[in-house]
Amino acid sequence: MPFSTLFTDNTGGVLTPYINQETNRLKNYLKLGGYDAAKKALAMTAEQVIEEAIKSNLRGLGGAGFPAGRKWSFIPKNSPKPTYLVINCDESEPGTCKDKYIVMGATHALLEGIIIASRAINAHTCYIYIRGEYVEPAEILQAAIDEAYEAKILGKNVLGTDYALDVYVHRGAGAYICGEETALLESLEGKKGWPRMKPPFPAIEGLFRCPTIVNNVETIAYVPFIMNKGAEWFAKLGSERNGGYRFYSISGHVNRPGVYELPVGTTLRTMLYDYAGGIRGGKKLKLVVPGGSSSPPLRPEEIDVKMDFDSLAAIGSMLGSAGIIAMDEDTCLLDMLMVTSRFYHHESCGQCTPCREGTGWMDKVLTRMMKGGGRLEDVSNMPDIANGIMGNTICPLGDAAAMPVLGYFKKFREEFESHAKFGKCHTGEFTSWKPAVKA
Amino acid sequence: MSLKLSPQSMKRIKEVMTHYPNKQAALLPILHIVQEEKGYVPAEMEADIAEAVEVPVVKVREVITFYTLFNRQPVGKYHVQMCRTISCTLCGHRELLKYVKEKLGIEAGQTTADGKYTLSVVECLAACEMAPAMQINEKYYGNLTPQRIDEILTGLK
Ligand SMILES: Cc1cc2nc3c(=O)[nH]c(=O)nc-3n(C[C@H](O)[C@H](O)[C@H](O)COP(=O)(O)O)c2cc1C
Ligand code: SF4
Numbered sequence: 001m002p003f004s005t006l007f008t009d010n011t012g013g014v015l016t017p018y019i020n021q022e023t024n025r026l027k028n029y030l031k032l033g034g035y036d037a038a039k040k041a042l043a044m045t046a047e048q049v050i051e052e053a054i055k056s057n058l059r060g061l062g063g064a065g066f067p068a069g070r071k072w073s074f075i076p077k078n079s080p081k082p083t084y085l086v087i088n089c090d091e092s093e094p095g096t097c098k099d100k101y102i103v104m105g106a107t108h109a110l111l112e113g114i115i116i117a118s119r120a121i122n123a124h125t126c127y128i129y130i131r132g133e134y135v136e137p138a139e140i141l142q143a144a145i146d147e148a149y150e151a152k153i154l155g156k157n158v159l160g161t162d163y164a165l166d167v168y169v170h171r172g173a174g175a176y177i178c179g180e181e182t183a184l185l186e187s188l189e190g191k192k193g194w195p196r197m198k199p200p201f202p203a204i205e206g207l208f209r210c211p212t213i214v215n216n217v218e219t220i221a222y223v224p225f226i227m228n229k230g231a232e233w234f235a236k237l238g239s240e241r242n243g244g245y246r247f248y249s250i251s252g253h254v255n256r257p258g259v260y261e262l263p264v265g266t267t268l269r270t271m272l273y274d275y276a277g278g279i280r281g282g283k284k285l286k287l288v289v290p291g292g293s294s295s296p297p298l299r300p301e302e303i304d305v306k307m308d309f310d311s312l313a314a315i316g317s318m319l320g321s322a323g324i325i326a327m328d329e330d331t332c333l334l335d336m337l338m339v340t341s342r343f344y345h346h347e348s349c350g351q352c353t354p355c356r357e358g359t360g361w362m363d364k365v366l367t368r369m370m371k372g373g374g375r376l377e378d379v380s381n382m383p384d385i386a387n388g389i390m391g392n393t394i395c396p397l398g399d400a401a402a403m404p405v406l407g408y409f410k411k412f413r414e415e416f417e418s419h420a421k422f423g424k425c426h427t428g429e430f431t432s433w434k435p436a437v438k439a
Numbered sequence: 440m441s442l443k444l445s446p447q448s449m450k451r452i453k454e455v456m457t458h459y460p461n462k463q464a465a466l467l468p469i470l471h472i473v474q475e476e477k478g479y480v481p482a483e484m485e486a487d488i489a490e491a492v493e494v495p496v497v498k499v500r501e502v503i504t505f506y507t508l509f510n511r512q513p514v515g516k517y518h519v520q521m522c523r524t525i526s527c528t529l530c531g532h533r534e535l536l537k538y539v540k541e542k543l544g545i546e547a548g549q550t551t552a553d554g555k556y557t558l559s560v561v562e563c564l565a566a567c568e569m570a571p572a573m574q575i576n577e578k579y580y581g582n583l584t585p586q587r588i589d590e591i592l593t594g595l596k
């Protein structure tokens with residue numbers, strides 16, 4: 001897989017210098033000062049490591065944005081059971097394609113982060129759950145782990161201390177829902193990926209009923225840099241309460257799609273127009289999804305928003321996994337919402353009725369509208385169906401399916417009405433059914 | 440263990456079982472190993488797999504059918520999986536799918552008569568930055584155009 005679609009700002013970024021063809025080899029990582037941060041952390045107490053993470057404002061980068069250090073602090077002290085660290089590399093939210101760069105390039109930074117996070121929660125076993133399609137990334141990861149064992153960086157005596165840590169790669173098998181942390185734990189236990197009721201939260205009762213922390217790949221890969229350069233340094237890079245840099249995946253109708261490591265809080269306009277080269281073909285922007293396909297869409301006049309968790313929440317959307325999808329003026333939004341809803345219907349685990357039935361209805365109605373069989377009452381019924389799902393399910397997949405429907409219908413209602421009334425797209429013939437092939 | 444697999448696969452299974460505190464947790468890795476050797480997970484092996492991880496057969500069946508990557512039937516030598524999700528649709532997935540269907544002479548979900556290609560349509564492959572994208576067996580391909588697809592398929596031999 002090429003690294004030529006990874007970009008950063010003129011400072012060079014934090015993780016980006018560690019991502020190229022060579023950096024997944026141990027000897028090259030060591031040349032860059034690799035594993036110094038882990039040595040430092042192993043000489044500290046768990047509380048001190050957690051304190052650093054809290055001060056850095058490092059937020060969970062898998063979607064929910066929960067402060068990483070605070071999550072670690074929920075692990076019960078002196079529990080008689082073992083504690084587990086689980087790394088989430090399921091990477092399945094549409095529009096999100098960043099974790100693979102870290103796993104394939106900054107492989108040892110991830111492993112170093114794992115050592116430090118394990119120290120913080122006193123875990124001696126870590127599983128990395130990686131989506132089943134990522135065969136090549138999983139092989140690179142395993143090769144790096146083997147190198148680390150060989151060099152006694154992992155195993156019985158981590159970096160010459162008496163701290164023991166085993167790291168295993170566990171491959172998923174094609175189920176979006178297994179990115180949800182409790183479904184992921186079920187899957188790791190050899191079961192189908194049905195999310196669990198919370199509480200109990202994984203920190204109290206997770207993998208094999210033991211205290212467990214689940215963190216995203218990217219979250220953990222930043223940890224060594226925080227330990228090396230200090231929490232204040234990281235916190236200052238980002239915006240208020242949102243530390244550091246992060247990876248933004250930019251796809252859709254932009255001139256330069258790719259993964260961009262940028263300071264948290266860069267505006268969406270800067271990302272789309274300065275970094276990603278603007279909308280292709282010189283067209284106008286019609287809609288942008290800011291944080292993976294489940295995040296409520298933004299209109300072109302909303303793109304001066306800072307891309308951090310709090311700023312997006314303040315305008316009724318969410319940063320989620322930072323998967324940005326841009327659509328140009330010729331895009332049929334009914335079509336795009338149908339594709340989005342079909343995805344969530346396909347991926348619903350079927351465990352709770354509002355999600356199973358609701359996603360099915362949304363998919364069915366949107367498909368019927370798309371085929372020209374729309375009715376005016378669809379326009380008012382769709383938000384009702386979505387509202388029937390919101391907040392009424394075991395896991396947040398139900399909300400993830402409902403939010404785009406609510407957002408599209410609220411912000412682009414005329415377009416759906418016009419479809420229902422005239423049985424075809426107001427932009428002409430259903431433009432997106434025969435889309436332009438990229439130049 | 441009464442699993443009928445090559446000695447190499449049996450060795451891998453034995454090793455992977457040491458990664459977990461119980462046997463059931465090794466189920467997904469074992470299914471991957473079976474599928475790598477056989478190309479799919481044959482129904483007649485379900486009972487042996489169940490015995491190996493000490494769960495009822497129905498639990499094994501439940502897992503195989505829940506996860507889309509496990510094939511219950513043999514697939515072609517090359518499994519062409521085209522992403523149909525949002526970024527790929529925006530960048531021309533439908534046109535390409537039509538092109539591939541005509542080229543291979545099959546619909547999605549079918550295998551060519553010579554057993555060489557199976558065509559599937561899948562959800563987001565996390566290759567959105569190189570949309571439209573597809574996966575053939577283990578390898579990813581992005582920024583597809585009809586010409587690129589011709590080259591890729593020819594390159595497979
Ligand atoms: C339906 C669903 C899918 C998810 N998929 C992913 C995923 O692919 N990768 C990920 O890291 N987190 C995913 N999450 C979030 C995880 O549940 C969890 O919050 C996260 O892994 C915690 O790590 P973090 O605190 O470092 O972000 C998903 C959540 C939901 C509800
Ligand atoms: S909300 Fe949907 S995906 Fe989540 S548990 Fe319920 S049915 Fe399953």
Ligand code: FES
Pocket residue numbers: 094095096522523524525526527528562563564565566567570572
């Ligand atoms: S939408 Fe096709 S790879 Fe993500």
